[in-house]
Amino acid sequence: MNKRSHAFTALFLMFLFIFPVALLLVQTFSGRWAWPQVLPEEWSWRAWRILGDQAGPLLKSLGTSLGYSLASTLLSLVLCLAPAAALVRGDLPRRGAIETLLMAPVMVPPVAFSLGIHFIFLVLGLADSWLGVVLVLTAFAYPYMLRALIAGYTALGEDYATAATNLGANSLQRLLGVELPLLVPAAVSGGSVVFLVAFSNYFLVFLVGGGSVTGFSGYLFPFLSSSDRPVAASLTLIFLGIPLVLFGILETTVTRWYRHRGMGDGS
């Protein structure tokens, strides 16, 4: 294939995938935009002004979302550390089958199992609670963390742990002082996906959170089905932007932390 056709492919793809985001951006600043105009006839800050007036509830729902998403991420990390180590280093019968079983929640159609889980939560008194939301999000998203930690443990090998043991470290010191710091890149990459899944989820939060836990997705929903397209578009951009910003911050801080500790470039 020649150069021009490569350039064409690349630019076409860029257009295809950037266009929807650009469309949202144009939509947020549109004032009057009647069919069949390709661009708005009038531009306006109205949507952002409305968001400014709504800042209280908007920030509250964002805070709730960030809270339960981060909690699910941390809980996934705590739950997955030992099983990941066992899957890599352990002596397990039918290791492949166990791994498949543990990875399965990621592929299960959410509706199929979540109504049953909701019923269990009702019995346990976890429905309509923050803890219930964190648990159900973790149950569906932890496999991303597990997979990343399995890769992390595989790359890490056992030499560091052996050396630490020979120097007299107990298992807790070994985990916290030696292995956990080295597993940070794996935990970050798995955690990013867990966070993203939790943050962008609507259904599980809506189902288990009921009326008492409303995250950003729940806040956004009525706007998406309303006819006020500029406001819906600006909220959608926020929905898209927050994970991006967080990943950006995470990437730079983790890299810096690693350089600071003299442990390579964090890659």
Added chain:
Amino acid sequence: MPYSRRSSLLRLLPLVLPVGGLFLAGAMATFAQSFGALSPLPGAKISWDAWKTLFSNNWILSSVLFSLAIALSSATLSVILGTILAWRIHQLPGPWRSIAMTYKIPLILPHLTVAYLTVLLFGQSGVLSSWAAKLGWIQEIPDFPNLLYGGYGIGVALAYVMKETSFVALMASGMLLKLDDRFVLSARMLGASRFAVFRDIVLPHLRPVLVSSFLILTLYALGGFEIPWLIGESRPQMLSITAYDIYFRHDLSRRPEAAALLGLLMILSTLLIPLTFVLLGKKTSHE
């Protein structure tokens, strides 16, 4: 120092107890409800009725078939488009390839957002409709085909395709990195056409990943909630919404039907998931 069998099994417990317990208990509660147990109604009897209704009620049956059709067609289209996308990107030289990485954008878009974008793009007064009018292809808004609410579920299928094509491309790209370029080069030198290379080398290499992606996407679309909840039609209706409606919005005596519907979905996914992993784990013949 590898862990002993006992300590390895103990180490699995943090996941197996809470998460396994949750799924297992949830599944058991659902099946119990489908037979009429755990009902808050006085005098509820244990019976097969809900499962019989599942296969005799036209509304439920049509919802199951409609969802299957949407799931299979959107998964098929995503796999085809995603494969072509991945192969085109794989062939790009370095600098262009990094520009083409924008294909990953839909991976971070939440499903709700994608559903909303579908309305903006494909709605009767949406962007494509405006362009069609500017080009003189249509005169009025109703001239644009009613993709979203025309009764064929095209809107829901389009939303899934927009979201999942990138997923297939991501899975396929990973696999393409493992493809030995020398196969492609020698085939080309021996006179194979570009299409022949794609058909006889690239596709067989990608097959396990494509089949498993297809299964994953089919399952997801079958039980996905967000997209049909926002832009789905009420008639015909996607299975997840039907189950939700019967479960929560109808009177309690119909809850076993919803539970049976969910049970059916569970059985389906329990059968398909192991198959998917077997395919994913399979080594290709080149390795």
